[in-house]
Amino acid sequence: MTTFATHTGLPAKLVLLDQNTRLSKIFGAIGYPTTVFYNAHGQIVTIHRGELTAAKLKQLIDRIVAG
Secondary structure (H helix, E strand, C coil): CHHHHHHHCCCHHHCCCCCCCHHHHHHCCCCCCEEEEECCCCCEEEEEECCCCHHHHHHHHHHHHHC
């Protein structure tokens, strides 16, 4: 995961590896990567499974910010 974080430019602390699969079960993560998006109120608004392109990431964030 450190390689992934370095490649994407994300701080490694933002990349979570669920070693005991507890979170995977909660979020229905069936593979990596799984990205969970929260709104400003801490509510899950969408879960994206699979690789995210920069364009798709921007689209999802814009949708969340717009409410």
